[in-house]
């Protein structure tokens with residue numbers, strides 16, 4: 001205790017040996033990269049939050065049925081999503097200074113009537129400099145509104161992987177999550193609060209397996225192998241406790257943990273810390289998956305940086321997962 005502490009009686013401060021523990025001030029200014037979000041669907045103010053909290057670069061994913069008005073979806077609806085993102089990308093970059101890159105893909109969350117037409121067009125999009133990834137894609141066990149035969153889904157996923165191999169682009173996989181915590185469901189007709197999706201339109205599963213979410217990932221990895229795509233070029237987003245061991249032990253894929261909507265999928269910085277402890281930081285990333293149809297948090301990645309440190313992860317490993325791995329795999333950022 002400083003003898004000159006002027007408090008009336010001893011306070012907590014009097015019991016401390018030093019002013020504060022060694023805190024990692026470097027982390028306050030560590031740039032980071034979000035390899036999976038839908039920031040072009042967010043508000044200007046949300047995108048500003050990315051900039052204010054140190055985002056260096058991002059991959060804005062123009063793929064997903066949420067944003068198409070018609071279901072089943074047609075190829076022209078998918079192309080509209082690609083074109084809309086292309087149209088606005090440069091203005092987003094000019095406004096916020098982070099590098100705004102694009103991922104384009106055919107999502108399998110709802111059946112597409114004429115997917116070959118979208119595939120045909122895709123090669124020309126892949127040649128664009130701003131397109132740094134294909135995805136998000138990957139087979140999904142259940143669709144919204146209109147179910148999609150598993151073999152057809154797999155063919156579309158593999159065809160996109162072949163394009164990725166041709167264009168030396170990574171593929172962002174949308175790995176399905178298993179639901180967590182309480183099994184309690186919401187009142188019929190109300191749906192999940194925080195997720196703008198018409199309830200009751202989910203279809204019967206098309207994957208008949210004990211663990212459909214994991215089976216979907218295994219089918220995707222097989223498709224990558226058949227497509228001749230290096231597994232190091234596959235980034236499995238929404239990595240979770242159900243698929244981490246398989247992906248780490250039986251593949252060379254990268255795992256990206258989605259922490260922007262932990263309330264929905266049950267994955268947070270603690271899971272990332274556990275994965276780093278067990279497998280090392282070499283093949284791990286973190287993404288937000290922020291989108292306007294979901295309750296999501298643009299500050300999630302910045303928060304995770306501080307959380308990882310609190311959970312005992314060293315600064316070098318944190319830098320690797322939030323910055324260096326994304327830079328290397330997607331060839332983006334400084």
Ligand SMILES: [Zn+2]
Pocket residue numbers: 036037038061136289
């Ligand atoms: Zn997404």
